[in-house]
Amino acid sequence: MHYKIWRSNKDKSLHLLCGGGPAAFNVLPAAIRHLGPWTGGAEGDVNRLRLTYRVQLAEQGFVVIYDHVSKLQLENVAGVHPANTECPTCQGKAGVPIHAGLRDKECPRCGGRGWIKSPGR
Numbered sequence: 585m586h587y588k589i590w591r592s593n594k595d596k597s598l599h600l601l602c603g604g605g606p607a608a609f610n611v612l613p614a615a616i617r618h619l620g621p622w623t624g625g626a627e628g629d630v631n632r633l634r635l636t637y638r639v640q641l642a643e644q645g646f647v648v649i650y651d652h653v654s655k656l657q658l659e660n661v662a663g664v665h666p667a668n669t670e671c672p673t674c675q676g677k678a679g680v681p682i683h684a685g686l687r688d689k690e691c692p693r694c695g696g697r698g699w700i701k702s703p704g705r
């Protein structure tokens with residue numbers, strides 16, 4: 585399951601975390617949607633979210649976060665699991681697009697695992 589971050593155009597510190605895809609956004613309470621218009625931002629794997637956000641997302645279907653974008657820390661920091669640092673070449677997807685994105689091949693940097701051991705740790 586994926587999550588997606590939205591940022592309010594009215595207030596740049598207002599962020600909304602909900603499930604990926606338009607369906608998840610459409611089922612939000614009207615009061616939340618009206619805090620927008622929202623601009624779609626980063627997406628990621630729900631399993632990477634910090635526990636507090638993951639719990640709220642599961643219970644409510646969304647999380648409203650008010651903080652400056654530079655202070656947002658939605659995912660567990662890499663230092664907690666140093667062996668699972670996301671591969672910078674494929675961004676954890678384990679594959680890299682070839683032939684202009686028509687298909688993927690196994691990422692050469694991480695060997696198709698999607699993560700690498702960070703150097704020096």
Ligand SMILES: [Zn+2]
Pocket residue numbers: 671672673674675676677678679691692693694695696697698699
């Ligand atoms: Zn990779």
